[in-house]
Amino acid sequence: MSTSVLSPNTRLMPVTAEISPEHHLMLGGCDTVKLAERWGTPLWVMDYDTIKASAEALKAGLAVYPGAKALYAGKAFMCLAICKLVRELGLGLDVVSEGELFTALRSGFPNDDIYLHGNNKSPAELIMAVENSGVTIIVDGFQELDSVIEIASARGLRARIMVRVTPGVEPETHEYIKTGQFDSKFGISLEQVIPFVERVVRSEEHLEFRGIHAHIGSQSMAMEPYLKLVDILAETVAEIKNRLGREIDYLNLGGGLGIVYTEADQPIPLFDWSRAMAERVLDVFARLGLKQPQLLVEPGRSVVGTAGVTLYRAGQVKNFESGKRAVALDGGMADNPRPATYNARYTSVIASRMNESEADSPVDLVGRFCESGDIIIKGAGIPAETGDLIAVFSTGAYNYSMSSNYNRTGKPACVLVKDGKSELIIERESLDDLVRQDRIPDFLNFNS
Numbered sequence: 001m002s003t004s005v006l007s008p009n010t011r012l013m014p015v016t017a018e019i020s021p022e023h024h025l026m027l028g029g030c031d032t033v034k035l036a037e038r039w040g041t042p043l044w045v046m047d048y049d050t051i052k053a054s055a056e057a058l059k060a061g062l063a064v065y066p067g068a069k070a071l072y073a074g075k076a077f078m079c080l081a082i083c084k085l086v087r088e089l090g091l092g093l094d095v096v097s098e099g100e101l102f103t104a105l106r107s108g109f110p111n112d113d114i115y116l117h118g119n120n121k122s123p124a125e126l127i128m129a130v131e132n133s134g135v136t137i138i139v140d141g142f143q144e145l146d147s148v149i150e151i152a153s154a155r156g157l158r159a160r161i162m163v164r165v166t167p168g169v170e171p172e173t174h175e176y177i178k179t180g181q182f183d184s185k186f187g188i189s190l191e192q193v194i195p196f197v198e199r200v201v202r203s204e205e206h207l208e209f210r211g212i213h214a215h216i217g218s219q220s221m222a223m224e225p226y227l228k229l230v231d232i233l234a235e236t237v238a239e240i241k242n243r244l245g246r247e248i249d250y251l252n253l254g255g256g257l258g259i260v261y262t263e264a265d266q267p268i269p270l271f272d273w274s275r276a277m278a279e280r281v282l283d284v285f286a287r288l289g290l291k292q293p294q295l296l297v298e299p300g301r302s303v304v305g306t307a308g309v310t311l312y313r314a315g316q317v318k319n320f321e322s323g324k325r326a327v328a329l330d331g332g333m334a335d336n337p338r339p340a341t342y343n344a345r346y347t348s349v350i351a352s353r354m355n356e357s358e359a360d361s362p363v364d365l366v367g368r369f370c371e372s373g374d375i376i377i378k379g380a381g382i383p384a385e386t387g388d389l390i391a392v393f394s395t396g397a398y399n400y401s402m403s404s405n406y407n408r409t410g411k412p413a414c415v416l417v418k419d420g421k422s423e424l425i426i427e428r429e430s431l432d433d434l435v436r437q438d439r440i441p442d443f444l445n446f447n448s
């Protein structure tokens with residue numbers, strides 16, 4: 001498929017990346033050297049235009065399907081400003097915890113465009129979703145269905161639900177981020193769909209059943225599993241129609257589209273991905289004589305991943321007899337746990353010296369945290385020296401959202417850059433923030 005629509009998930013750098021006359025990396029019209037001076041490092045930088053272009057690509061792909069809607073999977077990166085931005089761009093929102101749901105509601109996101117996921121939702125999460133009517137709960141199992149019915153009936157409300165199924169489709173990706181296989185902890189099996197819908201029908205006084213959801217995994221590079229997913233779900237919908245005489249209103253195909261982390265990555269462009277799925281649904285549902293459902297997709301990584309760049313300051317450098325060189329960053333696995341968790345690979349540049357050539361010795365960019373596995377990039381190939389500003393690309397997704405306070409370090413700040421301006425969207429955690437939740441039992445207060 002060819003298209004002139006820009007799909008930022010296929011580019012390593014944000015769409016606004018440029019090099020200044022001083023050989024500094026520029027993002028969103030801002031000089032990264034100045035960003036680091038102003039906001040400190042490590043610093044997460046999110047590029048507004050890249051997120052916007054991603055949303056536009058998704059929407060353009062879905063344009064062939066009347067009423068289709070893209071949701072943004074907030075687990076990739078969520079804060080109040082991102083909720084506002086996503087809404088401005090015309091996307092809905094997928095949330096997966098009480099905290100994400102609270103953030104979405106606090107941002108003023110319309111309930112009707114919020115979808116709550118989770119394989120073990122707490123009673124508090126379900127209550128919050130049911131009480132904020134309009135929020136759709138993606139029910140993950142029979143026990144949860146019973147809980148939703150109980151919560152809704154106790155309040156005299158009708159909960160809006162979809163059901164998550166495990167379609168048995170596996171994308172080529174890391175074991176830890178596959179979710180569609182038959183023994184997945186997420187969703188119900190295809191065989192359980194009919195009994196599930198029968199159970200729903202018996203409780204329709206308390207339930208508004210909207211349809212089916214599936215998500216097969218993350219950082220997927222191939223189209224085939226998605227097309228297979230559409231076929232399987234269409235057959236499931238046909239079976240519901242044949243056996244129970246019901247059509248479904250909504251079909252959610254999940255997210256999972258891959259992005260570029262290194263030169264080796266060749267993801268499907270966002271536009272092509274959403275277009276191909278939309279066309280397949282139109283085609284297969286028509287062929288099976290089924291009503292065209294409202295189509296939803298919910299990518300996270302491919303919307304914000306390549307919009308994010310982390311800026312680090314290079315500190316201590318160690319040269320080993322083996323010829324290897326380790327350059328220590330002022331961040332690491334606490335702000336980006338992905339390399340240590342599943343060997344995720346990244347690409348870096350020296351943001352303060354963009355004209356420098358590749359290193360002739362293997363350079364590892366190591367983190368500052370107390371684990372040998374805290375290596376952000378093995379063989380980074382850049383001649384980094386103490387004091388350099390290092391930019392690591394494609395850190396917009398699953399970095400902030402998976403970050404920790406390991407070694408009692410405060411989480412970095414995050415700024416949104418646009419048209420030469422940088423605005424703080426997440427404040428850097430202070431030392432006071434780190435002890436804010438701490439409590440000292442009376443019997444330990446021996447100094448006071």
Ligand SMILES: Cc1ncc(COP(=O)(O)O)c(C=O)c1O
Binds near residue numbers: 073254298
């Ligand atoms: C249910 C669901 N939807 C959407 C996503 C978003 O996936 P991605 O960020 O890879 O697009 C996930 C990720 O785990 C998910 O579990």
